[in-house]
Amino acid sequence: MTFALVVEQTLNGVQLGILLFLLAAGLTLVFGIMDFVNLAHGSFYMVGAFFAATFAQWTGNFVAGVALALPATLAVGIVVELVAVRTLYARDHLDHVLATFGLVLFFNELVRLVWGPEGRSIRLPVVLDGSVDLPLGITYSIYRLVIIGAGLMVALGLYILVNRTRIGMLIRAGASNRTMVGALGINIKFLFTIIFGLGAALAGFAGMLVTPVTQAEIGMGEQILIVALVVIVIGGIGSIRGAFIAAIITGLIDTMGRSFLDVLLLTVMSSNAAEAAGPALSSMMIYILMAAVLFFRPQGLFPPRGV
Amino acid sequence: MIKWIAAGVAAAALLASPVLAAEKIKIGFVTTLTTPAAAIGNDMRKAVDLALEHIGGMMGPLEVDLIYGDDEFNPQKGKQRTERLIKQDNVDLVAGYIWSNVLLASAPTVLEAGKILISSNAGPSQLAGKRCNKNFFNVSWQNDQTPMAMGEVLNRRGVKTLYIIAPNYAAGKNMVSGVERTFKGEIVGKDMTTWPTQKDWAAELSKVKAVNPDGVFIFYPGGHGPAFIKQYQQAGLEGRIPLYTVFTIDSISLPRFQQAGMEGVLGTSMTQFWAPDMDNPQNKRFVADFRAKYGSYPSFYAAQSYDTIFLIKSAVEAINGNIDDIDAFRAALEKADFDSVRGKFRFGNNHFPIQNFYERVVVKDSDGNWTTSVRDAVLVDHQDIYAKDCAL
Numbered sequence: 001m002t003f004a005l006v007v008e009q010t011l012n013g014v015q016l017g018i019l020l021f022l023l024a025a026g027l028t029l030v031f032g033i034m035d036f037v038n039l040a041h042g043s044f045y046m047v048g049a050f051f052a053a054t055f056a057q058w059t060g061n062f063v064a065g066v067a068l069a070l071p072a073t074l075a076v077g078i079v080v081e082l083v084a085v086r087t088l089y090a091r092d093h094l095d096h097v098l099a100t101f102g103l104v105l106f107f108n109e110l111v112r113l114v115w116g117p118e119g120r121s122i123r124l125p126v127v128l129d130g131s132v133d134l135p136l137g138i139t140y141s142i143y144r145l146v147i148i149g150a151g152l153m154v155a156l157g158l159y160i161l162v163n164r165t166r167i168g169m170l171i172r173a174g175a176s177n178r179t180m181v182g183a184l185g186i187n188i189k190f191l192f193t194i195i196f197g198l199g200a201a202l203a204g205f206a207g208m209l210v211t212p213v214t215q216a217e218i219g220m221g222e223q224i225l226i227v228a229l230v231v232i233v234i235g236g237i238g239s240i241r242g243a244f245i246a247a248i249i250t251g252l253i254d255t256m257g258r259s260f261l262d263v264l265l266l267t268v269m270s271s272n273a274a275e276a277a278g279p280a281l282s283s284m285m286i287y288i289l290m291a292a293v294l295f296f297r298p299q300g301l302f303p304p305r306g307v
Numbered sequence: 308m309i310k311w312i313a314a315g316v317a318a319a320a321l322l323a324s325p326v327l328a329a330e331k332i333k334i335g336f337v338t339t340l341t342t343p344a345a346a347i348g349n350d351m352r353k354a355v356d357l358a359l360e361h362i363g364g365m366m367g368p369l370e371v372d373l374i375y376g377d378d379e380f381n382p383q384k385g386k387q388r389t390e391r392l393i394k395q396d397n398v399d400l401v402a403g404y405i406w407s408n409v410l411l412a413s414a415p416t417v418l419e420a421g422k423i424l425i426s427s428n429a430g431p432s433q434l435a436g437k438r439c440n441k442n443f444f445n446v447s448w449q450n451d452q453t454p455m456a457m458g459e460v461l462n463r464r465g466v467k468t469l470y471i472i473a474p475n476y477a478a479g480k481n482m483v484s485g486v487e488r489t490f491k492g493e494i495v496g497k498d499m500t501t502w503p504t505q506k507d508w509a510a511e512l513s514k515v516k517a518v519n520p521d522g523v524f525i526f527y528p529g530g531h532g533p534a535f536i537k538q539y540q541q542a543g544l545e546g547r548i549p550l551y552t553v554f555t556i557d558s559i560s561l562p563r564f565q566q567a568g569m570e571g572v573l574g575t576s577m578t579q580f581w582a583p584d585m586d587n588p589q590n591k592r593f594v595a596d597f598r599a600k601y602g603s604y605p606s607f608y609a610a611q612s613y614d615t616i617f618l619i620k621s622a623v624e625a626i627n628g629n630i631d632d633i634d635a636f637r638a639a640l641e642k643a644d645f646d647s648v649r650g651k652f653r654f655g656n657n658h659f660p661i662q663n664f665y666e667r668v669v670v671k672d673s674d675g676n677w678t679t680s681v682r683d684a685v686l687v688d689h690q691d692i693y694a695k696d697c698a699l
Contacts (some may be wrong), residue, residue, distance in 0.1 A: 004517065005513060005514065005516075005517035008516070012509040012510050012513060013510075029422070086447070112341065114637075116344070117340070117341045117342060117345040118346050118530075119343035119530060121534075121563070121567075123566075123567055129540070130540060130543065131541065131543025139516065139542070139543045140543075144509065185608060195537050211506075211651070212508040213507060213534070213541070214534045215343065215530060215533075215534055217343045217530070218343075219342065258358060258498070258510040258511070259510045259514060261512065275499070279500070283501055300624055302485075
């Protein structure tokens, strides 16, 4: 266990955390402010990935592909809000779950019709497609550094949006007391549409970033949505700051578990047992953390103020 | 008046008599036709369609009625689809199955119904050993065998330290135990990843870098293979540590690698029971017609599927279409009296093939397409190690 390895795994963990944050940010806003359970959030992650793959192919450039895919995913989010989600606010959570689960199936089938069953990949520009030598003898994938950088910039942008702008003030107010915001004459419907679209675009952006590493495929959103739900529960529902910190913690725990848990287990048990227990335990660790948070601090680590 | 009556009687007779068509053999073929892994299923379907074309849709006196089933890359869905084939479509025989976990979940449904089950790809150790069944046949290989051949190749290459990364499911475990059985050097690291959800190997690749082994052994079938190799390249490991694979680089992924300009894949070595350039009449016809019809090289999945149809045909012909006599049908299948695209083919006691395994290398063909080419045999007339646990 060298120092370089620890640094590298920390970078890996932060990179995973950044992706989780992009997904969790929208989810936590929609859940916290609109009190709306959106299982279809992962579908925007998938749609964003497919848009980026197609646009990148058309333009021959990954960055241009993302630049086009972002507004497209935002538009999909707004349309979904106007057509489907808007009619559901007055209903209870079970109806939200049923309806958005239906949306998940709808989007999976739609993507299958439009793009076919086999998924799409994105070819990175040569500059990004390789590794770079960092100090301390660390070699790291350039593109993963780009993911970290892009994610941090988005996080900063969100911070400014939420804390320094009028719309952000409304979002914060909405997270603390939704009814009061409406009572003060704010067009809450418009605010909801904006938040929903923004959340969709953020999830789509995460999908766009991950596609050059893996590939765009049907159902890619469902698996990561579960982890994103864990993140918002840990961070406190409705809190962007909580989502960010919890996402980074979750990313780090998952990566560190995969990296070092089997080595640690080897010191207390036989190698066969450690080999079997290592992967099982490391994939459980984030859920154990969530259970602990729910037990000791049910409102999450950083709940929005005024709740 | 009489004319009318005669016509009426004739019409009634037509309605009452059974349709005078050839009798049929209904074959269910379960594979993956949706999700990114559908690329494999479609390749298998192409090969089955080609085989049916080559045999004129007939097996002896029986007309073939082939029903495809989609397992959606999911053991539960595969089992449900298999149940529907058995109970609703009432098939005579079920074949196909890419994934060991899908096959393990589905096998009891077919075998408890007393029907023949033929695996065209998956070869889990369970069904080769203690849980072998008189009605189960495999036309591909037992999972452990191909990596056992790879272990031998590693020894010959003088690889002393090896890092293993494979998915944590039935086939992945078999692949790892296979290479561990024959590899004589030291295994300096091993990661079993969640299947099929984990498609990011950042943490594992960082560990590889830190350990710096002589070689890395992986098993990632389907869409996972290209994703892994892409990340291997992005992490800067390509060209530094040689990558040895089984069932990861195939005719389905090679065009993708070529499109992506990943030259590092050329020359990489794997082990396999078959390659498109194997020299026998059956294989030449298969590969030439497959390429003419579909414009790409067939994968090993396709080769096995093609063999599946010819194996069934040989047995149906031997018993003159009397497939209801299951004992005679089974005995005819056991003889494996057909021309396999891999050349020599015979079944062992557990109904798994006893066959050669070769080293296979990625090359450019005369037109510049990337394909695989067969090299020396690594394991000759090899039977899987679980056969001794099978009571058959």
